Every structure is written in structure tokens, then in C-alpha cells.
Amino acid sequence: MAFINIKNVKKNYKIGDNLIRALDGVSLSIERGEFIALLGASGSGKSTLLNCLAGLERPTSGEISFGNISLNNLNEEEVTKFRNLNIGFVFQSYNLLPHLTALENVSLPLIFMGIGKKERDEKAFKILRDLGLSKRIYNKPNELSGGQQQRVSIARAFVSNPKIIFADEPTGNLDTKTSFEIMDMIKEMITKNKQTLIMVTHDEEMTEFADRTFFMRDGQIEKVHEKLSIDEVLN
Numbered sequence: 001m002a003f004i005n006i007k008n009v010k011k012n013y014k015i016g017d018n019l020i021r022a023l024d025g026v027s028l029s030i031e032r033g034e035f036i037a038l039l040g041a042s043g044s045g046k047s048t049l050l051n052c053l054a055g056l057e058r059p060t061s062g063e064i065s066f067g068n069i070s071l072n073n074l075n076e077e078e079v080t081k082f083r084n085l086n087i088g089f090v091f092q093s094y095n096l097l098p099h100l101t102a103l104e105n106v107s108l109p110l111i112f113m114g115i116g117k118k119e120r121d122e123k124a125f126k127i128l129r130d131l132g133l134s135k136r137i138y139n140k141p142n143e144l145s146g147g148q149q150q151r152v153s154i155a156r157a158f159v160s161n162p163k164i165i166f167a168d169e170p171t172g173n174l175d176t177k178t179s180f181e182i183m184d185m186i187k188e189m190i191t192k193n194k195q196t197l198i199m200v201t202h203d204e205e206m207t208e209f210a211d212r213t214f215f216m217r218d219g220q221i222e223k224v225h226e227k228l229s230i231d232e233v234l235n
């Protein structure tokens, strides 16, 4: 049984008389600990696939399962609980709450998990320190640079040690140097914790961090690029 299994997933949107096939029969399986990149032009269906995987949107048909749990069999409340316990999110625009400090932003997922204040603060501080932000914990987002805000949002995604991380254009607003620093940090964290990462990007350079890259076009997976293992490179 695959860690994540996507079976012939379709997602249609109706706009007036027009039917938009945002996902047009996507099938793939992902193993635990894999770093997957989804690459494709704007409108190719990347965000829709991520949203369906996160249970934020329901596919029109097909099935998404995590191990032996099929999202089709969960109601909205169960999907929300599954998401809060298992999935961390990193966004292009950071999505930090502006009136909260870095420490408070990072603590949020732990509140949803019912963890007490002392433990929340300890965990949030530790991960912010690991990401080089110990002097910034009481700063609010508008007092931080873009790279620092993205590190806070990475801290928030990882603080609850979720099994799966979804990153939607995590380097989309960052310069090249900061993008590589951020990707190095993400890669180090998922490797250390054996987490599975699915990243949407349109920056081909960022796919070099991924184990596999899926190229999307018109709601379908057009091709897959697998990174050669070290054995394959040597042979």
C-alpha cells in the first residue's frame, strides 16, 4: 500500500456553461519520505491537485488515500482533523497572521492539537532557533524580511512534526540566493524527520532538490522526471 495514492482523480469547475477540467485523470503514488515537485504552467492544475490532496477541495471523481485511509470515506470534520494532525503547509505569500509575533504564529498549529502553552512556547522557540531566528521571536511579520518570514512559516509548518508537508510556490517571492537557502533548510528538515514533501513550483531550478518531478499540463501529468540515485550515477 502506497503512502499516498492518487487514483484517476478528476476535478471539474463549472463557470456558466463552461466546464473546466482542472484535473483530468491524475494517477500517481508517493512513498514515505519522498520529495515530489509539481511543475507546470499557470492553470495546469497544480494547486487544484494540492488542494484535493489536503482535503480542502473534493475531487469530482477518483480517489485519494493515505495508507489505508481514503479521503472519500471521511466527512468534513474528519478531513479537517486528519489535516490538522498530519499536514503542514508552506505558502508563497507566507500567510502569517500580521498581529501575532513569530513565536505566536509558529505556536498556532499546536493550539489546534490541544497542546498546552508552556510546551507550545518551548517547541516554537526551539524550531525558530534551529532556523536561525532566535533574535526575532517577538517580531511581527512586517518587521521581518521576506526570507525571515518564510523561515517563520516553515517553522509553523514543521513545529507539529507532521508526516506530510505541502508547499505551494515556497520560493515564489524570494530572490535566487534566499530561495536556495530556504530549499536547503526544507530539504534538511524533511530528511531528518523522514517527512514527505509535495511542492508546487514553476521555477525549474528548485526541482533539483526533489526526488521526482511531475510535469503537469492541462490537468494531466505529462511526464515524470526521476532523479538518478547515487548508484545509477556511478554505474
Ligand code: ADP
Pocket (backbone or CB within 6 Å): 013, 014, 015, 020, 021, 022, 040, 041, 042, 043, 044, 045, 046, 047, 048, 049
Ligand atoms: P495552477 O496551480 O497550475 O496554476 P490551478 O489548479 O490553480 O492551476 O487551476 C487549474 C484550472 O482550474 C485553471 O483553468 C483555473 O482557472 C481553474 N480553477 C481553479 N480553481 C478554480 C475555481 N475555484 N473555480 C473555477 N475554476 C478554477
Ligand code: ADP
Pocket (backbone or CB within 6 Å): 142, 143, 144, 145, 146, 147, 148, 178
Ligand atoms: P535578508 O537578507 O535576510 O532577506 P534583508 O536584507 O531584507 O534580510 O534585511 C536585513 C535586516 O533588516 C534583517 O535583519 C531584517 O530583520 C531587517 N528588516 C528587513 N525588513 C524589515 C522591516 N520591514 N522592519 C524591520 N526590520 C527589517
